[in-house]
Amino acid sequence: MTPATTSPSAAAQAKLAARLALARGYTAWHAGVHRDPLMQLFTPAGRRHRYRIYERLRAEGPVVSSSTGMVAVVGHAQVDGLLRSRDVTVRTGKNPADDILDLSLLELDPPDHTRLRALVAPAFTARRMSEQSERISVAIDALADDVAGRLAHGPVDLMAVYAKPLPVIMITSLLGIPDAEVEPLNRYGDAIGRALDGVASLRHQREIHESQEALAALFERLIELRRREPGPDVISRLVQAEGGGKLTREELLALARLLLVAGFETTVNLIGNAVSALLERPDVWKRLVDDSELAEAVINETLRYDAPVQLTGRTPTSDLTIDGVDFRSGTGAVVLIAAANRDPDVFERPAEFDIDRVGLREHLAFGTGIHHCVGRPLAELEGRLALAALARRLPNLRRAAAETLAPSVVLNGRLTLPVQA
Numbered sequence: 001m002t003p004a005t006t007s008p009s010a011a012a013q014a015k016l017a018a019r020l021a022l023a024r025g026y027t028a029w030h031a032g033v034h035r036d037p038l039m040q041l042f043t044p045a046g047r048r049h050r051y052r053i054y055e056r057l058r059a060e061g062p063v064v065s066s067s068t069g070m071v072a073v074v075g076h077a078q079v080d081g082l083l084r085s086r087d088v089t090v091r092t093g094k095n096p097a098d099d100i101l102d103l104s105l106l107e108l109d110p111p112d113h114t115r116l117r118a119l120v121a122p123a124f125t126a127r128r129m130s131e132q133s134e135r136i137s138v139a140i141d142a143l144a145d146d147v148a149g150r151l152a153h154g155p156v157d158l159m160a161v162y163a164k165p166l167p168v169i170m171i172t173s174l175l176g177i178p179d180a181e182v183e184p185l186n187r188y189g190d191a192i193g194r195a196l197d198g199v200a201s202l203r204h205q206r207e208i209h210e211s212q213e214a215l216a217a218l219f220e221r222l223i224e225l226r227r228r229e230p231g232p233d234v235i236s237r238l239v240q241a242e243g244g245g246k247l248t249r250e251e252l253l254a255l256a257r258l259l260l261v262a263g264f265e266t267t268v269n270l271i272g273n274a275v276s277a278l279l280e281r282p283d284v285w286k287r288l289v290d291d292s293e294l295a296e297a298v299i300n301e302t303l304r305y306d307a308p309v310q311l312t313g314r315t316p317t318s319d320l321t322i323d324g325v326d327f328r329s330g331t332g333a334v335v336l337i338a339a340a341n342r343d344p345d346v347f348e349r350p351a352e353f354d355i356d357r358v359g360l361r362e363h364l365a366f367g368t369g370i371h372h373c374v375g376r377p378l379a380e381l382e383g384r385l386a387l388a389a390l391a392r393r394l395p396n397l398r399r400a401a402a403e404t405l406a407p408s409v410v411l412n413g414r415l416t417l418p419v420q421a
Contacts, residue, residue: 016205023198034067038334041409042197048405050310050412051351054339063325063333070332076343076364079335081322082314084369092313092332102254105374113370116255119241121374123174123234129377132170133385139169140385144393151421155400158417163271164264166386170378171263175256176226176233181218185260188215192257193265196410212257219256234259259375267379269308269406269413271386274298276414277306277353278387279399284355289395292388297355299383303341304363305353310338310412312367337364338412396421 030039031046037056040046046053054074057064062075070092073079082088089109105116122128143162150156164186172182188211191204199205222235227243230236238252247255278285278298288294312335320327327333341363342350348357366373373379390397400420406413 013202013205016199017202020199020201030067036067038064038066038070038072039068044407047407047409050338050409051342054336054342057336058339058343061325062323063327066334070334071327072334072336074336074339074343075323075325076340076346076362077323078325079337079340079364080368082316082320082327082333082335083312083364083367083371085314085316085320085322086370087318087320088314088316090312090314090371092315092334102250102257104251104254104258105371106258110370116247116251117370117374119238119246120234120255120259123237124374124377126377129381132174132378133381135173136166136170136382136385137389139166140389141393144389147390148393148421151394151419155418155420158275158419159268159272159414160416162386162390163268163275163414163417166271167264167267167382170382171260174234174263174378175222175260176231176235177218177222177260181222184214186264187211189261189265192261193411194408197408215257215260216253219253222256223252262373263375263378265411266308266373266375267382269411270299270302270379270383272414272417273306273308273412274302274383274387275390275397275419276403276417277302279397279419281353282398284353285391285397287355288387288391292391294355295384295387295391296380297360298387299380300360300363301353301355301357302383303365304347304360305341306412307338307341307363307365308412309365309367309410311336311410312371337367340364394421 027039027042030036031043037053041050041053057072058074062073062078064072064074066072073082090107091109105113108116143165147156147158147162150161168182168185172179172185177185191207191211194200194204195208199208219235223239223242226233226236226239230240235256238247238255241247242249242252278288284298288298313332314335315332316327316329318329320329341347344350346362347359366376366379397419398421399418401418403417404415406415
């Protein structure tokens with residue numbers, strides 16, 4: 001049983017409150033007194049202006065020391081090298097989600113990572129995605145029709161009625177979650193996704209606890225169902241693997257939760273970020289309306305320009321040199337993927353959104369190496385089909401009001417995206 005599955009006591013809450021106060025003070029000290037750009041990312045102003053901070057860091061070099069004792073990595077070559085290296089661990093020692101939730105694959109090194117990843121990777125192959133494309137298209141068409149109907153009566157929030165429902169439909173289908181269990185999943189995913197930045201408040205801690213309790217209960221019910229009635233879904237595969245001694249019940253629950261949350265949190269943001277970029281550029285939107293095949297280029301440029309996952313962490317387990325930069329063993333590295341995606345040594349005019357640029361797929365938005373995102377084929381497919389359907393069904397789409405950004409550092413997306421047609 002993970003720590004988050006037991007109800008926190010008053011003493012535990014008091015301890016957490018003290019930790020939160022200490023963390024806020026730590027961030028404020030390094031961001032304000034030391035003017036540390038890395039720590040300024042974790043302030044409200046820093047989250048709003050993250051790309052400016054990345055460029056301040058880049059001006060100091062591809063790898064910049066932080067007053068916290070860690071280093072910030074912004075160079076494309078160094079980010080790529082760290083993510084590919086076998087001489088690093090994903091455990092930085094400063095994971096903001098430590099003691100909050102089990103992140104399964106995201107916080108495991110080989111051989112456990114290799115063992116668990118092998119159990120789920122077959123569900124996300126190009127062949128399996130091809131088999132899913134018709135179901136995705138049907139779901140997208142239904143959602144696009146619903147959006148069109150709503151727009152006939154006034155503005156709508158595209159995040160709520162389009163970007164959020166689609167990934168939930170698809171990942172729950174792959175996992176084998178019954179339709180009757182789907183409604184609250186976005187709320188659970190939001191609470192857990194925000195935990196990647198750490199616990200924001202005692203209320204947030206309660207939301208995380210309640211979400212994990214609810215998901216554990218959901219998956220326990222589903223495990224028992226799939227043990228009696230196996231199907232072609234991922235949970236059935238994992239139940240079979242548990243029966244064969246390839247993973248424990250705790251690993252199964254953590255892996256299922258990770259696949260669920262990662263399967264829609266990042267794709268929601270990918271769709272929202274892409275549509276936001278397009279609505280800022282009516283000429284590019286018109287090109288997509290005229291040629292839906294450009295959806296693939298739009299998705300890849302969105303992943304480079306405004307990545308849904310902005311950063312991760314690595315710690316070298318031995319002294320390393322990557323593209324002329326030395327990394328000391330044991331020194332935690334904040335790997336700023338989104339900054340690497342705007343490295344001018346790799347991408348010309350990196351601050352511009354350009355779907356015609358050379359090397360569109362050179363971005364690192366899905367990571368690389370053994371920890372590259374296992375769900376990449378699904379996210380890309382959903383993104384392409386979702387954009388093409390919007391352009392086809394709603395060619396006159398435009399903003400209705402200002403969007404609001406999600407208050408996160410690790411994840412990057414829109415809370416709301418009001419549109420009209």
